[in-house]
Amino acid sequence: MSSPAPGPGASGAPAPAPAPPPSTAIPAPKALAKALEDGMYAKATTPYGRMFLLSLTGGAFIAWGFIYMVTSQQGMTEWPTGIAKVLGGVVFSVGLGLVVMSGSDLFTGTTMTVMPWLSKRITAGKMLAHWGISITGNFIGSALMALLILLAGVHASNGGAWGLITLNTSLAKVSYDWPRAFFLGLLANFAVCLAVWIATAGKTVTDKILAVIGPISLFVATGLEHSVANMFMLPMGLMVKYGAGDEFWNGAAVQEAGVTVDDFAALTPLSVVWDNLIPVILGNIVGGAVFVGVYFWLAYNKPETSAAKEEARKDS
Numbered sequence: 001m002s003s004p005a006p007g008p009g010a011s012g013a014p015a016p017a018p019a020p021p022p023s024t025a026i027p028a029p030k031a032l033a034k035a036l037e038d039g040m041y042a043k044a045t046t047p048y049g050r051m052f053l054l055s056l057t058g059g060a061f062i063a064w065g066f067i068y069m070v071t072s073q074q075g076m077t078e079w080p081t082g083i084a085k086v087l088g089g090v091v092f093s094v095g096l097g098l099v100v101m102s103g104s105d106l107f108t109g110t111t112m113t114v115m116p117w118l119s120k121r122i123t124a125g126k127m128l129a130h131w132g133i134s135i136t137g138n139f140i141g142s143a144l145m146a147l148l149i150l151l152a153g154v155h156a157s158n159g160g161a162w163g164l165i166t167l168n169t170s171l172a173k174v175s176y177d178w179p180r181a182f183f184l185g186l187l188a189n190f191a192v193c194l195a196v197w198i199a200t201a202g203k204t205v206t207d208k209i210l211a212v213i214g215p216i217s218l219f220v221a222t223g224l225e226h227s228v229a230n231m232f233m234l235p236m237g238l239m240v241k242y243g244a245g246d247e248f249w250n251g252a253a254v255q256e257a258g259v260t261v262d263d264f265a266a267l268t269p270l271s272v273v274w275d276n277l278i279p280v281i282l283g284n285i286v287g288g289a290v291f292v293g294v295y296f297w298l299a300y301n302k303p304e305t306s307a308a309k310e311e312a313r314k315d316s
Contacts, residue, residue: 026201033115033300036200040293041116043105044130051105051130055137058104062138063145063232065095067154069220070169074161082221089217095229096192096212100199107134107228108189109196111288115297135227135281142231150239160251163240164259170237171264173230174271178279181225185283186291188224191215193292225280234272241267 027035046054069092076084099106110130117127149155155163176184195215202208219226240248241264248254249261 026203030300032197032201033296036112036197036296037115037119037121037301039200040110040113041121043110044113044116044122044126046105048129048133051133052137054103054105055107055134056141056144057102058099058106058134059138059141059143059228059231060145061098061102061104061141062095062106062226062228063142064098065092066229066232067145067149068092068094070162070165073165074158085221085223086217089220090213092220092229093213093216096195096216097209100196100208100212101205105134105137107131107138108192108226108284108288110134111189111285112193112196112293114289114293115301118294118297119301138228139231142228143235146232146236146239149236150243155236155240155244156248156251159253159256160244160248161253163244163248163251164254164257166233166236166240167259167264167267170234170272171267173225173234174267174275176225176275176279178275181276181279182283184223184225185227185280186287187222187283188219188226188280189284189287190291191219191224192226193288197292197296225276225283227277227281227284230276230280234276237264237267238269238272 026032043051069088072088072091073084076087096106098104099109113122113127113130116122117124155166192215195212198211198215199208202211241261
């Protein structure tokens with residue numbers, strides 16, 4: 001009769017120690033800058049087909065945030081303005097939370113691929129191709145969400161109150177002059193990329209969600225301009241203006257406001273592109289690429305790059 005196989009430790013050898021639990025410590029800023037650059041490198045080198053698919057959801061998820069924000073603002077005219085704006089900002093942060101947790105590609109965040117470009121890990125062509133694919137996919141995903149909302153009749157809910165908010169918001173967005181739209185875009189993506197920076201430090205879902213709420217609610221409540229969010233809101237405004245029909249324009253909230261389609265004459269496809277999207281995109285690029293990407297690269301990653309070159313020169 002054979003003897004039973006020896007169990008752990010039966011041969012005299014100690015049982016292996018259990019694996020330590022994963023660390024919950026937040027990385028130091030220098031390590032975080034390296035992690036952010038590595039993450040941007042991974043995004044920029046993703047196969048183009050997958051990059052495009054992830055860009056579609058990047059736009060769609062930010063649209064969900066704006067949808068939630070518009071919903072939250074119905075009936076808030078009697079509330080203190082600051083409270084209403086902060087509430088809208090907090091619920092809008094759902095959009096970036098979905099982007100971060102899903103690994104989707106958001107153009108405003110991809111501006112930080114300037115970091116691996118500065119480290120010469122990717123070419124300028126690779127970086128710009130990533131930006132182009134990301135912004136295209138974001139626009140398609142955002143505009144598709146606007147179309148779905150229109151087809152679902154959400155714009156006509158509550159006597160047209162929902163759609164009226166999108167019209168008023170869109171009209172305000174195309175009323176800025178170029179310098180103001182540019183700087184509002186710069187500041188918005190400064191905040192958004194800082195949210196991505198903080199979320200990169202998170203180790204759990206809770207960490208990452210909480211990380212985005214502060215900077216995102218800050219930029220939304222302040223009235224700053226985010227190009228991808230506008231890729232939902234502005235097409236939504238145009239669709240409501242041109243396609244909502246009599247049910248919307250005869251709704252109780254619209255009638256009470258005393259507005260007609262003529263009051264939104266300044267909201268046109270040309271004004272959407274020229275007066276908002278172009279200057280806001282340019283501002284977003286500076287806010288994300290320069291104010292966050294270049295800054296943290298200079299602060300933490302450039303010395304590493306220089307040291308590596310010096311070491312390689314010594315070895316040669």
